[in-house]
Amino acid sequence: MGISAPRVRQIVEREQARQQRAAELVQAAALPEQPNILHLPPRLRAMMARACDKQDFKPQDILDLHYTPAMFMTRLPGFCRRDWRDLDAWLRAAGLSLERPLGTASWQRGRSCLDGLEDTKQRNPESAGSFRRHIG
Numbered sequence: 001m002g003i004s005a006p007r008v009r010q011i012v013e014r015e016q017a018r019q020q021r022a023a024e025l026v027q028a029a030a031l032p033e034q035p036n037i038l039h040l041p042p043r044l045r046a047m048m049a050r051a052c053d054k055q056d057f058k059p060q061d062i063l064d065l066h067y068t069p070a071m072f073m074t075r076l077p078g079f080c081r082r083d084w085r086d087l088d089a090w091l092r093a094a095g096l097s098l099e100r101p102l103g104t105a106s107w108q109r110g111r112s113c114l115d116g117l118e119d120t121k122q123r124n125p126e127s128a129g130s131f132r133r134h135i136g
Contacts, residue, residue, distance in 0.1 A: 035059070035093040044083050047076045059094035062087065067098070 003011075021042070028038035037045055037057060052061045072079045072087075091097055 035090050039093070040090055041083075041086060043078070044086055047079060047083070048087070051076055059091050059096050062091060063096055063098065069098075 024038050024042075028036055031038070037048075040048065048057055048062060049055050051065060051067075054061070067075065069084050072084060088098065
């Protein structure tokens with residue numbers, strides 16, 4: 001039993017993509033402008049180019065979008081947490097950072113913003129009791 005032709009093609013294409021990405025990173029390191037768009041993965045670079053409406057975008061162009069992490073996910077199909085981490089690291093390398101609204105840290109951990117909130121009965125027992133008096 002050997003490896004099928006489609007599987008061999010997949011392996012070869014994946015290896016070519018890895019070599020192309022390694023060459024891009026070498027080229028990115030050699031450019032005077034740091035960081036540059038070649039530091040971003042090709043898929044994320046394409047998404048950001050569409051969002052900024054230009055192929056040669058800068059870190060400031062990303063900030064000018066005024067997007068939150070949730071907005072990136074809803075406005076850019078396929079944008080995920082890995083993309084957010086790559087984009088955030090790229091912006092930090094430029095000395096910039098996206099403002100993180102309340103709840104973003106929990107979004108990055110994959111938890112709900114409601115995690116850790118206390119039950120209303122524990123926070124304000126009088127109001128919970130008064131509610132029961134009104135309905136009962």
